[in-house]
Amino acid sequence: MKSNFIKGFSATIPVGISVCAYGLVLGVLAYSRGVTFFQLFLMDIITFAGSAQFLMVELWKDPLPITEMLFAVFAINLRYLLIGASLTPLFRESSVFEKITLIHFVADENWAVTMSRLKKEKISPFFLFGGGICLLMFWLGSTLAGHRFGVIVSDTYVIGLDFVIIIIFTSLVAGFYDGKDSIVPWLVAALFAYISFLLIPGQWYIIVGGLSGAFVYSLEKYFRGDKSE
Amino acid sequence: MHLYTLLKNILEEIKVNSFDILAISLIILTGLITYSLRFGGLVTGDLLSKHKFIENLIRALPGTLLLSFIVPSIISEGFPGAISAFVTGVVAKKTGNVLLALVAGMSIIIMFRNFL
Structure with a gap:
């Protein structure tokens, strides 16, 4: 059990380091948005999901857009249903207590590391847990450091800080690009997002664009037939 | 007058606190x-994969949501925004290196804002 933890921890260190770049930016942004050190710390531990935290920080203002934020976090983290489902084989022999406690520590990165290792050898959920703790340490370290250093950044426009989030999200989006199948759904998503951005007040364009694009993707797969089936 | 400022300060304090609590x-x-x-996925497991339509919908969501998020900002940034986003996306996809993509995209936007 212990060795699985250590194996998972060390296997996740390389991705952990690359996650630090995101973390630093998130920390600086959080500071500029008025998210306190403690609130960021809580988010890191309780939510522990990068993209969702970026969305939250970006939507953060007084008064808090609660409904939009909850919807956005729910929608963007829906993928954890699939991630959780894909982990069913790993947890097959685990107790309920293990499931309840360890599943919290799954994020995109250690999930990917765990799944690729699972193909090669038999590992326990503690491999995933070790990776999660590793990620959490890098995540806490980098986001909170970014928050502390946020003070130094004075002119956010000149150094393009307001655009950093867009760049970060663009590189995240690229990671989700699924070849030709993505083109039409993405065009639909972009179009619907922009139209509702112009017409509907608040941040609903994220949900409208996201759902319509994903719906088109499903339709496309449904009519063309899913090759992976 | 003093009472008024005192009351005002107390009200301000409450307002700040209620924001924090919220x-x-x-x-x-x-x-x-x-x-x-996370837990729901683990528990429902095999049940979910039976519904391909839903599964595909969920699979496509992160990409389309993030895209919807960035589109208005890129459009309002105009040409530099579009160039910067395009380069970032291509670099991220081709190299898989987020840091490199970040540096490429940011240097384009900073260059446009400061020198052009």
């Missing part, structure tokens, strides 16, 4: 949502 509740709530999804 903020922390919101963070806890988003955490609960995320946890429920």
Whole structure:
């Protein structure tokens, strides 16, 4: 059990380091948005999901857009249903207590590391847990450091800080690009997002664009037939 | 007058505190949502993969949501925004290196804003 933890921890260190770049930016942004050190710390531990935290920080203002934020976090983290489902084989022999406690520590990165290792050898959920703790340490370290250093950044426009989030999200989006199948759904998503951005007040364009694009993707797969089936 | 400032200060204080309480509740709530999804997936497991349509919908969501998020900002940034986003996307996809993509995209936007 212990060795699985250590194996998972060390296997996740390389991705952990690359996650630090995101973390630093998130920390600086959080500071500029008025998210306190403690609130960021809580988010890191309780939510522990990068993209969702970026969305939250970006939507953060007084008064808090609660409904939009909850919807956005729910929608963007829906993928954890699939991630959780894909982990069913790993947890097959685990107790309920293990499931309840360890599943919290799954994020995109250690999930990917765990799944690729699972193909090669038999590992326990503690491999995933070790990776999660590793990620959490890098995540806490980098986001909170970014928050502390946020003070130094004075002119956010000149150094393009307001655009950093867009760049970060663009590189995240690229990671989700699924070849030709993505083109039409993405065009639909972009179009619907922009139209509702112009017409509907608040941040609903994220949900409208996201759902319509994903719906088109499903339709496309449904009519063309899913090759992976 | 003093009483008024005192009252005003107290009210300000309450306002700040209620924002903090709300903020922390919101963070806890988003955490609960995320946890429920993680645990829910693990528990429902095989059930979910039977519904291909739903599965595909969920699979496509992160990309389309993030895209919807960035589109208005890129459009309002105009040509430099579009160039910067395009380069970032291509670099990220081709190299898989986020840091490199970040540096490429940011240097384009900083260059446009400061020198052009």
